Amino acid sequence: MAMKVYGLPMSTNVARVLVCLEEVGAQYEVVPINFSIGEHKNMEHTARNPFGQVPSFQDGDLILFESRAISKYILRKNQSELVKEGDLPDSAMVDMWLDVESHQFDRPMAVIIHQCLIIPMYLGGENDGNVVEENVEKLKKTFEVYEARLSKFKYLAGDFISLADLSHFPTAYYLLATPHASLLDNYPHVKVWIADILARPTVKKVVEMMKATA
Numbered sequence: 001m002a003m004k005v006y007g008l009p010m011s012t013n014v015a016r017v018l019v020c021l022e023e024v025g026a027q028y029e030v031v032p033i034n035f036s037i038g039e040h041k042n043m044e045h046t047a048r049n050p051f052g053q054v055p056s057f058q059d060g061d062l063i064l065f066e067s068r069a070i071s072k073y074i075l076r077k078n079q080s081e082l083v084k085e086g087d088l089p090d091s092a093m094v095d096m097w098l099d100v101e102s103h104q105f106d107r108p109m110a111v112i113i114h115q116c117l118i119i120p121m122y123l124g125g126e127n128d129g130n131v132v133e134e135n136v137e138k139l140k141k142t143f144e145v146y147e148a149r150l151s152k153f154k155y156l157a158g159d160f161i162s163l164a165d166l167s168h169f170p171t172a173y174y175l176l177a178t179p180h181a182s183l184l185d186n187y188p189h190v191k192v193w194i195a196d197i198l199a200r201p202t203v204k205k206v207v208e209m210m211k212a213t214a
Contacts, residue, residue, distance in 0.1 A: 002027040003074075006045065007054030009209035012106075012113075012170035013067035014055045018209065019166055020071040022202035024078035030209075068098060071163055082163045093157040097164035100156075104142045108135035109171045116178040136180055143187045150189035161197075169197050173207060 003021065005028055007014035014030075021028045033039050033054055041052045048056035049065040056063065057070045059077075064070045075083045084090035112135050115127035149156060156164045172194045175181060184191040197203060 001060060002029050004029050004031050004058040006031045006048060006056040006058075007033050008213045009206065010213040011054050012110075012174065013053075015170035015173075015206050015210055016067045016167055017055050017057060017070045017074070019169060019202050019206045020074045020080075020082070020163070022205055023082060023166070024074060024080050026074065026078065032213075068102060068163075068167065071167065075163060082161070082166065084157070084160070084162060090158060090160070094162045094164050097156040097162075098167055100142075100145075101164060101167045104145070105139070105168060106171055108138040108142070109175060111135040112139065112178060112180065113171070113174050116180070117174060132180075136183070139180075140183070140186075143183070143190050146190045146193075147187045150193050155193070161200075165193070165197055166200075166203070168194070169200075169203050170206075170210070173198060173210070 003026060005014060005017055005021070007030075009015055009018055009030065018028075018030070033045060039045060040049075040054060045056065046052050048058070048063050051065070053065070055067055055070065056065045057073075058064075059073075064073060072083060074080075076085060079085070082094075084094050112132060115132045115135075119125045119127050146156070153159055155161050175184075176194075184194065198207070
């Protein structure tokens, strides 16, 4: 039975799961959840994700929510090197930088994406420049740390690509669509690292899925 991912690929959290499925060559089905009619809040969906968010994920009788936990499950199930399960120090580095992505990169980027893309494109409003600038400053601090790290290693956890890198891709993809894409010019190692991730065939495939549902 194919695994099921509930949500739309244009969601960064859904895309994070999809790229892991593509990396391991798994069979899966994407089950769209229509936010415009409140489908994410109905009883059927909240039985899978009690917070009424996406993605939720089903593999047989197992139901999971939270994209990073789902991603780890997929990669562990398929014994992927992207989580470095066979090497304790490397796996600890992957986990650490995955936490950094969640707390130091994704949080300011979620605000920037909402303000710069979702409000003007989907809600017909204008962004709050002060809110955007506040989160751009937070992102700069994160990129300073990344730049120092990537000047010593090709990827965040070391000289091997991992979930910690791939987890950045959906949000980094949207960063390039905002007026703040030029920010990367100040962080050359970060810019090369993002380009490398976005050039990965599995990422390119998921990006096309994101475009189709945007």
